[in-house]
Amino acid sequence: MDNNLSRRGVLTAGGVLLAGLTMGLSACAQEDSLAKQAKAGDNKNYVAGDGSVTEFAKADRAAPVALKGTLFNGQSIKPEDLQGKVTVLNFWFAACAPCRIEAPQLEALHQDFKDQGVQFFGVNLRDEKATAEAFDKTFNITYPSFNDKDGAVLLSVSGIVPPGAVPTTLVLDKEGKVASRVLGEIEKSTLKALITSAVAE
Numbered sequence: 305m306d307n308n309l310s311r312r313g314v315l316t317a318g319g320v321l322l323a324g325l326t327m328g329l330s331a332c333a334q335e336d337s338l339a340k341q342a343k344a345g346d347n348k349n350y351v352a353g354d355g356s357v358t359e360f361a362k363a364d365r366a367a368p369v370a371l372k373g374t375l376f377n378g379q380s381i382k383p384e385d386l387q388g389k390v391t392v393l394n395f396w397f398a399a400c401a402p403c404r405i406e407a408p409q410l411e412a413l414h415q416d417f418k419d420q421g422v423q424f425f426g427v428n429l430r431d432e433k434a435t436a437e438a439f440d441k442t443f444n445i446t447y448p449s450f451n452d453k454d455g456a457v458l459l460s461v462s463g464i465v466p467p468g469a470v471p472t473t474l475v476l477d478k479e480g481k482v483a484s485r486v487l488g489e490i491e492k493s494t495l496k497a498l499i500t501s502a503v504a505e
Contacts, residue, residue: 357494359484362505366464368480373450373457376433381425381450386480390422390502392495393474395458395465396449397430398439402489403471407443409492410473413499414447420503425450427457429470475502 360366371393374380394410396403414424426449428436436449450457458465464482465472473490475498477483483505484498 356487357484357498358487359498359501360482362477362483365477365481365483369460369476369482371457371460371480373427373452373460375425375448376428376436376451377448379448383480386476388421388478390417390420390478390483390499391476391480392422392424392499393427393457393461393476394424395427395429395470395472397428397470398435400470404439404443406471406490407439407445409490409495411443411445411447413492413496416496417499417503422499422503423447427452429453429455429458475499477502477505 368383369386370383371386372380372382392410392413394406396407398404410424414422418424424447426436426445426447428449429452431439431453433451436451439445440449452458458467461474461482464474464485466487469487471489473486473495474482475484475495483502486495486498
């Protein structure tokens with residue numbers, strides 16, 4: 305009887321230990337939050353970033369972004385339009401809840417920095433012109449947005465902006481290279497610091 309009890313105790317302890325090891329292994333193999341959301345199938349139609357901020361040292365930056373696209377106002381933007389100015393690109397669409405939350409902060413930063421030659425562009429990934437304009441009117445957005453339903457602007461930053469990760473905000477340096485990236489909703493003070501750093505270069 306005593307032997308059975310002690311053997312059962314050892315088996316139970318072994319089972320707990322095995323379960324612990326299994327949980328530990330599965331934790332190591334966990335997917336990142338973007339991959340999880342992409343597979344979740346919750347019909348929100350976008351992958352929300354986690355707010356993580358990545359800064360790229362000047363020596364480590366990739367080639368200038370070969371950005372070509374057309375704004376909702378009909379103006380075409382080419383890579384040379386990014387030269388000599390810090391540029392902020394914000395990827396958004398109207399039904400994205402975090403995009404609505406951060407919109408007033410982006411406009412405030414646009415007002416703060418426009419006299420320093422910083423240009424802001426929205427990159428709208430799925431809305432018709434009327435929807436995009438209604439969003440701008442609601443949030444008093446004064447900077448223009450690309451009509452990027454064809455994905456041309458998104459393609460120009462492929463590998464930097466995960467497909468479907470909205471909102472994402474990029475700060476491009478004066479050479480048109482990506483200096484920093486925010487995946488998900490911005491913190492105004494953080495983005496302000498990133499822009500300030502790019503302007504000072």
